[in-house]
Amino acid sequence: MRVRTRPIEGQKPGTSGLRKKTKVFMSEGYLENFVQSVFDATGGAEGRTYVVGGDGRYFNDSAVQVILKMAAANGARRVIVGRGGLLSTPAASHLIRLHKTDGGLILSASHNPGGPDEDFGIKFNTANGGPAPEALTEAIHARTQEIDAYRLADEPDVEIDRIGEQHIGGMQVSVIDPVADYAALMETLFDFPKIRALFARGFRMRFDAMSAITGPYAAEILEERLGAAPGTVVNATPLPDFGGLHPDPNPTWAKALMDEMMGPDAPDFGAASDGDGDRNMVVGRGIYVAPSDSLAVLAANAHLAPGYRAGLRGVARSMPTSTAADRVAAALGIGSYETPTGWKFFGNLLDAGRVTLCGEESFGTGSDHVREKDGLWAVLLWLNILAERKQSIREIMEDHWRRFGRNYYSRHDYEALTAELANRVMDRLHGRLAALPGTCIEGMTVAAADDFAYADPVDGSVSRGQGLRVVFTDGSRIVLRLSGTGTEGATLRLYLERCVAGPEGLDAEVQAALAPVIRAAETLAAIRATTGRQGPDVVT
Numbered sequence: 045m046r047v048r049t050r051p052i053e054g055q056k057p058g059t060s061g062l063r064k065k066t067k068v069f070m071s072e073g074y075l076e077n078f079v080q081s082v083f084d085a086t087g088g089a090e091g092r093t094y095v096v097g098g099d100g101r102y103f104n105d106s107a108v109q110v111i112l113k114m115a116a117a118n119g120a121r122r123v124i125v126g127r128g129g130l131l132s133t134p135a136a137s138h139l140i141r142l143h144k145t146d147g148g149l150i151l152s153a154s155h156n157p158g159g160p161d162e163d164f165g166i167k168f169n170t171a172n173g174g175p176a177p178e179a180l181t182e183a184i185h186a187r188t189q190e191i192d193a194y195r196l197a198d199e200p201d202v203e204i205d206r207i208g209e210q211h212i213g214g215m216q217v218s219v220i221d222p223v224a225d226y227a228a229l230m231e232t233l234f235d236f237p238k239i240r241a242l243f244a245r246g247f248r249m250r251f252d253a254m255s256a257i258t259g260p261y262a263a264e265i266l267e268e269r270l271g272a273a274p275g276t277v278v279n280a281t282p283l284p285d286f287g288g289l290h291p292d293p294n295p296t297w298a299k300a301l302m303d304e305m306m307g308p309d310a311p312d313f314g315a316a317s318d319g320d321g322d323r324n325m326v327v328g329r330g331i332y333v334a335p336s337d338s339l340a341v342l343a344a345n346a347h348l349a350p351g352y353r354a355g356l357r358g359v360a361r362s363m364p365t366s367t368a369a370d371r372v373a374a375a376l377g378i379g380s381y382e383t384p385t386g387w388k389f390f391g392n393l394l395d396a397g398r399v400t401l402c403g404e405e406s407f408g409t410g411s412d413h414v415r416e417k418d419g420l421w422a423v424l425l426w427l428n429i430l431a432e433r434k435q436s437i438r439e440i441m442e443d444h445w446r447r448f449g450r451n452y453y454s455r456h457d458y459e460a461l462t463a464e465l466a467n468r469v470m471d472r473l474h475g476r477l478a479a480l481p482g483t484c485i486e487g488m489t490v491a492a493a494d495d496f497a498y499a500d501p502v503d504g505s506v507s508r509g510q511g512l513r514v515v516f517t518d519g520s521r522i523v524l525r526l527s528g529t530g531t532e533g534a535t536l537r538l539y540l541e542r543c544v545a546g547p548e549g550l551d552a553e554v555q556a557a558l559a560p561v562i563r564a565a566e567t568l569a570a571i572r573a574t575t576g577r578q579g580p581d582v583v584t
């Protein structure tokens with residue numbers, strides 16, 4: 045049936061899909077308008093195939109039913125859906141590629157809290173398995189501004205809890221096990237027998253699934269297939285409100301894991317992942333691994349895992365991510381790329397075979413096995429490296445810093461600012477950029493300062509306004525940008541980096557090591573002075 049509708053303001057996808065308060069998504073026509081706009085902006089759904097699934101947050105199941113009925117009414121041929129409407133983001137990406145579908149609709153607001161008063165989101169991924177590129181998200185947004193009707197099949201709900209084939213009108217719905225294909229893919233990339241032997245030797249691990257989607261994936265892979273002790277995976281049942289917490293794997297929100305890993309009887313290895321399973325945090329006994337460092341260590345050691353034995357083609361990182369991975373790429377003699385924030389910018393580089401590994405400072409790491417970042421994949425690559433090197437995480441980190449130098453790194457987030465205040469901070473620094481090169485702040489000389497623009501080396505598309513950066517002659521950097529994933533107010537992200545070549549000064553406390561850079565940032569951007577805040581809300 046054809047339902048008349050009117051454009052709804054604000055359906056503009058951000059860094060990663062459209063995210064809004066759950067109640068907004070549940071309001072009349074909101075989800076329907078967006079999904080119809082996705083179909084319209086991609087040439088219609090007639091005869092097409094899709095993957096549909098989400099992270100299980102509140103409204104996930106109802107949204108899946110709506111999408112299935114809309115796909116059917118729009119003439120889609122087949123939709124593959126995870127049992128219960130569940131799929132982690134990387135698993136969805138893999139299924140799109142495995143079944144060569146025309147794309148997928150992923151329901152998630154990632155690491156944002158879930159529940160009737162929290163956040164919901166939807167994202168369209170294209171046939172390569174990756175997030176829609178900017179040109180397409182813009183076309184989808186444009187369509188939402190002129191839409192006047194959507195199509196919805198007037199049919200009963202699909203039994204999404206029952207694996208097997210069903211139909212809505214002429215459309216086939218295949219309900220599949222959300223874990224099986226993903227787990228099989230992991231077995232092709234990593235040396236499962238070797239990791240099994242590691243666990244058999246008494247290696248202890250804690251994986252905090254944060255009551256989110258990776259619980260079933262981690263339990264199956266770590267405990268069932270790799271023989272980790274029962275109970276290794278905690279908070280393993282996906283809950284619609286993630287137990288009322290932020291399913292965000294960082295030291296602030298995964299505090300229980302951090303406390304355990306810093307405690308007297310810490311396991312050998314700790315890890316956590318986020319709401320939809322694309323992020324990861326890695327912690328050793330008594331040592332936290334910064335995501336930028338994790339990317340660099342994985343790049344330096346990936347060849348130890350069977351899937352990467354032939355070596356890497358190149359490494360890409362988002363601009364605010366520390367330059368630690370660049371040093372590894374230089375040492376390996378492979379290409380390194382600096383892209384804007386957001387996984388969608390890695391897609392072309394991966395598709396063109398220019399890079400094998402990608403990463404972001406925001407707890408995202410991944411490779412060309414899918415077109416999303418992949419939390420559990422990163423954990424398995426670490427496990428494979430640990431099984432090969434037979435060293436502790438601390439030994440591996442210290443060895444890495446001795447070899448490549450250390451990039452002290454931290455991100456300071458100022459959350460829930462008014463847009464007006466946040467923009468004032470951005471505008472002020474923006475206005476000063478041109479005059480900065482050559483000036484000296486906190487004993488450091490500015491080498492370059494700009495508003496980052498990215499020209500995609502594959503398709504030539506240019507993305508501007510991707511963050512303000514100030515680079516010093518000693519390699520230290522200050523980056524400032526506004527978050528594009530929030531649903532309320534504005535969040536300023538201040539990224540701070542300082543490089544130490546070693547061999548001295550490799551074991552300082554991170555915030556202390558960054559002190560001059562932090563002071564320089566305040567001198568330049570006056571965040572505290574402008575916002576009246578005493579300090580950041582979240583430090584990672």
Ligand code: G1P
Nearest residue numbers: 059060386387404406527528529
């Ligand atoms: C944040 C991260 C970014 C990541 C995105 C989706 O976006 O900073 O690296 O790709 O979440 O997980 P932001 O809120 O900064 O726009």
Ligand code: ZN
Nearest residue numbers: 154155320322
């Ligand atoms: Zn996520």
